[in-house]
Amino acid sequence: MTRYILDTNVFTQTKNLQYGFDFCPAFWDWLLQANENRVVESVEKVVEGLLETDNDHAMISPSSIPKDTLL
Numbered sequence: 894m895t896r897y898i899l900d901t902n903v904f905t906q907t908k909n910l911q912y913g914f915d916f917c918p919a920f921w922d923w924l925l926q927a928n929e930n931r932v933v934e935s936v937e938k939v940v941e942g943l944l945e946t947d948n949d950h951a952m953i954s955p956s957s958i959p960k961d962t963l964l
Contacts, residue, residue, distance in 0.1 A: 899935045901942050 912920040927933040 894932070896931060897933045899933055899939065901939050904939070904943055 907920070908914065911917070914921060924933065
């Protein structure tokens, strides 16, 4: 099975352009499901950047990160 590692741009550009949380929640549900199925993952630095609350890319909370998301 092919696995994909997602970088910060996948999350921020998708949220800001094509699939905002309020416009297309199904995309974000699919992303979580793909992570559960080990199709997509990310690295710790990407998640750290998404957790930062002092920038305009902050979009997730620590409790929303599945424990097995990181490589």
